[in-house]
Amino acid sequence: MSGEAIAFYMLAVLAAGSALGCVIATNIVRMALCLLGTLGAVALLYFLMAANFLGVIQLIVYAGGTLILIVFGIMVTSRMYGEKLKPRRSEALIGALVVLALFAGLVAILWRGPWVTVVPTEQPNSVAAIGQALLGTYLVPFELASVLLLAVMIGAAYLAQPAARNGRGTEREE
């Protein structure tokens, strides 16, 4: 077994285990922690696939940004009164059936298909290549993404502002 294979299996187990942890956990904070495990494992898998830049971005943006956001969301909304949030048993059962069927189908397809693959080439400077591509071929999506982020920034700030200040906003929503 090569080093790559060992690394892959370890990371795969970590990622899949964390994902399953997400599924099993009933506490929302634990779910977030498990998500961190998955995100980290996927980032390491990116490194394994020589997508270094993407791995770093995954760690910074996902693990560092999005996850923190989620944790904040949990903190803000965690004070609950009344019953614990548990799905009905029947729902969980149907969901599990559907998802398992889907997984089985996917695995069947994946096993069966002979994948035409290329020998992976090591790109010495993929960061530079990504930069070039972003400001070249993918300029328009790149700019659109920046516009989207701006819109999200404004929209999120508007939505989440204290109730006292957005009297008009909430009324319209109701």
Add this chain to the structure above:
Amino acid sequence: MTIGLTHYLILAALLFCCGLFVMTTKRNAVGILIGVELVLNAACLNLVAFSRYRVGTIDGQIAALFIIVLAAAEAAVAIAIFVNYYRMLATIDADKGDELRG
């Protein structure tokens, strides 16, 4: 057996299914968001794997990059909506948001 495309794809399928299951069963809205993140990660993993083993260019990485950006944006808006939701209904139970039911 060397590690190839199929390994990554199956792992991604597993992550995808876990995410989907989380989305369908968790009643906490933030939990649903976590499920979405899992699904998106699975898609990213697929794209990067294809770009490495199938195409040999970095286009897949770019697409994954955009997904990460969109996921961050989506999470920000979602959390903002949840905060409002919580403020209005005093709960984060996604099942309670059915006022528009016919």
Add this chain to the structure above:
Amino acid sequence: MSTIELLLITGVLLPLASFVLLAFVGSKLGKPASGWVAVLAMAASCVLAMVALVQWQGLDAAGRAAARSAPVLWATLGGMPIKFGVNLDSLTLIMFFMVTFVSTWIFVFSVGYMAGHSDEIDGVSKFHRFFTYLSLFGFSMLLLVIADSLLLLFIAWELVGVCSYLLIGYYFHKKSASDAGIKAFVTNRVGDFGFIIGLGMVVLFLGDLSLAGAAEKFHHEFMAGGPLFSRTFCGLSLATWMGMLLFCGAIGKSAQFPLHVWLPDAMEGPTPVSALIHAATMVAAGVYLTARIFVLLTPEAQQFVATIGCITLTLAALVAIVQTDIKKVLAYSTISQLGYMMLGMGVGAWIAALFHLLAHAFFKALMFLGSGQVIEGCHHEQDMRKMGGLIRKMPVTAVTFLVGVLAIAGVGIPAVWMPGHTPFGLGGYFSKDEILAVAWHRVYGENHGENEVAPGAEIQNPKSRIHNAEAAALRPEPRTLNPLLFWIPVLMAYVTPFYMMRCWWLTFMGKPRDHHVHEHAHESPLMYVPLVVLALGTFVSSYYLFRPLVAAAAPHPFLTVSYDGAAAEAAEAHATMISHGAHAALATRVGLAFAVGFVLAWLIYRKGLAVGEKLAVALKPAYTVLVHKFYFDELYGFVLIGGTMALNAISYAFDKFVVDGLVNLSAFVTERLSWFSGMIVDQGVVDGMVNGVGRGTWTLGGLVRSPQVGRIRNYILFAATGVAVVVLWIAFV
């Protein structure tokens, strides 16, 4: 990057820095200080521009070519490289200098002017806001001037539009002011719409947005007879359409007919803003754009430009005669002068038009600031009928304003009889006459003055290249223009001095007509220093300083490429000097126009308003039309608003008679049918069945309704089920 380019870029960035500074800490800087920050930044830009200009003048042709560095690749869009750089030539430098110089003094004036205005909104002083906008305005205009690519130019163009909106609507709590801002912006958008389509055509057919590259490709296309020239639309080649569409932007920005309606309303802004818009920035942008895209204009497009200019200058000059608001007179005179510039562009008087732009910038800024001084001194009285006799109270303003009037009227001594043709006059004299001379040449002059280049004229560039064989072969038959394009402007050259002198006389001379206004009139030094400086500038901005610089920037390739023999002839002739014959012919026709206009104005208004009012009564129909500005606002109101209303009415009628009729008819038919079926079929046979079906439907509805519970999770589950089915289908079937 060469030193000159560095100087210019720094000069552009300084107002931007001032903008950023004022935007963030302007409120802390407080009342006078924030104004001085803007002044300082603009003055520093002006000094840099002067240094750059001096350096440039010291360079020879090779040095100038070396001073231009290659544009920087900014992005690649669909395979087309987008490059930005500095468009370094004499025109850029002189425009840069003019904008910074005039703006600096307008800013200084503003500090004095705005000090006397209430600028509090909700009890918080917003003094800095004005200078924040002014700085942004300055930055946008300077960016526009140095832009070497149509895209960069367009970006700056839109920035200018936004700033004009902000500044015209500066007193936004006043309904009329915010309306005027919106009107200016929306009217400009109409023009910009054409501009954008034109840009799209440039991208599509030329594939290069840089000014030089587009010109080169255009030439190449012309030589090769590409689709741009071979394909036509409505009888005009696509190249013509492209030129006309690009020019649409200039129609909006430079307030040309039919989009001139915003400019008089723009007088709602503070007076320094009017000065800035009318002199250095916004309207100049349109002419500047036309100058830059001139090489992309076919003869037909040029005629379009000339015609638009001619119509504009006529309408505006006539309306200006009857205006009583001092700022409106100036506004219409600006539109009229812009018409002259566009006419000049259209007839091929590229140099003269730009020369007129520069000269106009000085004297119009001067006059606007003068009017601002008057309005400020008279407690916001803008009606000239209530002024009069102000020369005793405001001597400096009166004299400097007179300088502006003389300049715009084209005062000079037409010294055609002197050897070497050494005329004397103010800037407007040379520039306007030169435009007219070229127009004359285009109308009458093919057999005239081919070789009679006036001796002693400074020749910046020997145009030997023009005379090579290729150019001669390219040049088709000369075509002449409609004589109206010469005669109407000449006629209006008599009107200009009339209304300007009327304005001056009514304001400053005669007896005071309103003692209340008269008693309070005063001048303040912070405001008249800029007036004096600009008046001196008006003297200096003459023939000997500006014209050679503009002439050096004339796009030589277009002269050789020019598709039109006569245009090339005329351009050549005036690129060196107006041909002797043309100028002599002109001198006898308009040389003393200013005197005629002045005397006429003096005769009518020396005794106050009485004679003028009698004339207005005598010529009532004409007067009414003019007072209503040829009914343009009413026309647009009627066509746009009325059109919408008419559409409403038609839709309503359609709704009422056709749709309702059909509905009623079908209702009637259904009623009869149901009566029939109800009586005959239903009651007897089907009732039981129907009840069964109804119950079934109810049950089914409940079944279908149950999944629609409004729970997101369930929806996700349904979607997942769908996906699973598809995947299983693919996997196992």
